Amino acid sequence: QVQLVESGGGVVQPGRSLRLSCAASGFAFNYYGIHWVRQAPGKGLQWVAVISYDGNAQYYEDSVKGRFTISRDNSKILVYLQMDSLRVEDTAIYYCAKDFFNTQGYSGKNHLRNFFDQWGQGSLVTVSS
């Protein structure tokens, strides 16, 4: 079955960096975009970033643009979220989530449906001095 497992969370001081990983299994990873979505403690959901199936396109939420970088290694079936210049307000559970759209056999330009049909269990990032 589809599985997404996040790792790399922890406690970090403001201004420092952290890298999250998302390991995927149970589906044809190289045909799907992968998103990161976060949830501050006791709060709602906030989309953070997405990377296309081939890694050629990335999109970010404005508050993380220039600080976070999403990347993927299809040979290792991993997606990463490099988080630099972390702020207290970045404290959250970070979920990786699979995009709904299967790009296999698709030759169009829109490689993402931008909603999430499978989620990991999340990795907690706490930014605190």
Next chain:
Amino acid sequence: EILMTQSPVTLSVSPGERATLSCRASESVNNKVAWYQQKPGQAPRLLMYDASNRASGFPARFSGSGSGTEYTLTISSLQSEDFALYYCQQYNKWPLTFGGGAKVEIK
């Protein structure tokens, strides 16, 4: 960015009763609305997409409707496992945005 406003924030319903959750977008989102269910300590689960298409694993008592800026999630007869948080999300424009969530609790 498109603001998604959910109402009510909390809905108290007895088992077997109907629950109706609303989601209003700050501009038209062309039916590009998804709904997610989240239970305590768990990741969200996709429940509905394209406003009215039910995701696999959810029974027919869940239905979605709407157009333009107004969308609704209806649970026709609440079962014990349906008491949870529900979020709407628009994917018509970047950035992707969620509503603040609605809690369906036992009355």
